Amino acid sequence: MKLATYKDGSRDGQLVVVSRDLASAHYATHAAHHLRQALDDWNFIAPQLQDLYAALNAERARHAFPFDPRQCMAPLPRAGHWALAQAWEHGLESGPAADPGFRLGAGDGLCGPCDPLVLGAEQLEMDFGAGLAVVVGDLPQRASPAQALDGVRLVLLANAVQLHAGALSPVQRQPVTAFGPVAVTPDELGDAWAQGRLGLTLQTSWNGRRVGIADADEDMRWPFGELLAHLCATRPLRAGSIVGAGTVRQRGVENGARRDWPKGYHAIADKRAFEVQQDGQARTAFLRLGDSVRIEMKGNDGHSVFGAIEQEVVGLPASEPAGAVRPRALPVAEAAPDGGDGTGLQ
């Protein structure tokens, strides 16, 4: 099934179930207000959401409304654990990686798919980073890769934003991550989801120009089962942990003395690394104010699986009063009326 979180002015938003074709949605209030609640008690709540999903796809859901990705927060706007690896290789690695290169991110302000990328100054060298992540249930310490993979509840599309300016400390370089509109259960992905890899095509566009198209199961050195087991080596993972596999990369092809990446890139830093390898110098500049980024993955049927991440780079409001917090939510759509019978099903 497909789940999303609608903006309602609150910090956790409202859980909605979204139809397979992303055309319609329905509030899941009868089962859970927030996705965190559903993850906390998944075995009890997921079947109720699944029933609603079936009704929605069959156009039997009574209070369905058109799904609007611009109303979405991150599917899980606040996560207690947001760990990001670098599981894909671009062929420029200096040798076999000793470990998946995990770093932890801040899970307190995860962004929706159309939230602006707030950039204080272009000198901070903001970059996008398109990839995949999973949300897990409770996993015990020392879970095996297979056991950990069984604990995957949802798959997500992610844009892990990076700042590359040298003056920043490591913690300052990871300002925010945005997620695709819907979270998708693994069963929904069919055969494309196998051994912890997702065999679908990721497309990244920058200012309307396609800059990367990648088979996401190729050149993925660390599949999700191994990523999760790495984290479980010394501690259990709690339900609602989000684990990202990093920026999707492809190893490129040898072309005489030169290496080419005909399928492009999903982070500007990778493009710059290609340029250094090819010409000795990076030429492509990082994100500028007004730039746009679009990230999407399509299923074998040509339909968007997660919906698209579409973000625009905006400046920090200069007039922001000291002590004020930038409003998180854009104008919110009218709340759809709730099912009179408490389920909304017919």
Next chain:
Amino acid sequence: MKLATYKDGSRDGQLVVVSRDLASAHYATHAAHHLRQALDDWNFIAPQLQDLYAALNAERARHAFPFDPRQCMAPLPRAGHWALAQAWEHGLESGPAADPGFRLGAGDGLCGPCDPLVLGAEQLEMDFGAGLAVVVGDLPQRASPAQALDGVRLVLLANAVQLHAGALSPVQRQPVTAFGPVAVTPDELGDAWAQGRLGLTLQTSWNGRRVGIADADEDMRWPFGELLAHLCATRPLRAGSIVGAGTVRQRGVENGARRDWPKGYHAIADKRAFEVQQDGQARTAFLRLGDSVRIEMKGNDGHSVFGAIEQEVVGLPASEPAGAVRPRALPVAEAAPDGGDGTGLQ
């Protein structure tokens, strides 16, 4: 005021208000079920908690009960953002630090003050790390240190556990953090809380022996306002973020050609660094199964401010079934006897 979170089988526990002397407590259900709720809407909920706190201290609260730290979870068991710096210096630094050395931790399974420290194998080289942390309200991007300090809602006592085994990746070395029983509002700390430092004495005991006693406002290179402003440089912080200042250290004293640390240590790694500096070799071993750690801070009136962290190192249950999650609360050991002379140092 003083707040705690009681275990009730749920992931977020139950918010309780605790009397100033830590003798009695009262459920805060009328105002908020969880501390997260209170932090999300602090200006509305805090006054209600404050009223209850006043009644509790005056012994006018109708349904008060004796406060038991062993029933406590971490005050905020799940935090979207748990960032840990190293703000104190021990005099062995190679030079002035360029930044506060922040690393992010997992906020999904923060431990209560008497939860066991689960150690898979002694070869993992488990260490304690006694220090302080704060919980903040919403802070805007580019908040100044003074502005950020105004956003501090609660002060916490922390034991940030580390694993030092060389084979572990950085993310595997931070398995868990435990927090003292009660979270304390800054106004409660009076003059001891000044310019983002807490001028009280931290006491750490290991297997019943006092190993460290430190003035927590000395040798703190980065006060909390600066720590918070560092994090806000490139992003806002959301309400409920926890920011730790790291292990409390003191710079020690020159003693001829040698440097001594007469006030001891609050992490075994620091003790080992002292030994290397003094004798060329680390002699003190890391935590062993059955070891106990006690961390406490007393006010100028001699009373415990946050209650004590009292943890015992236990093994991972060998019989744990695959897929099961370890119960969080195991039986708690007897408290280690405290040093009678107020220092306990040898």
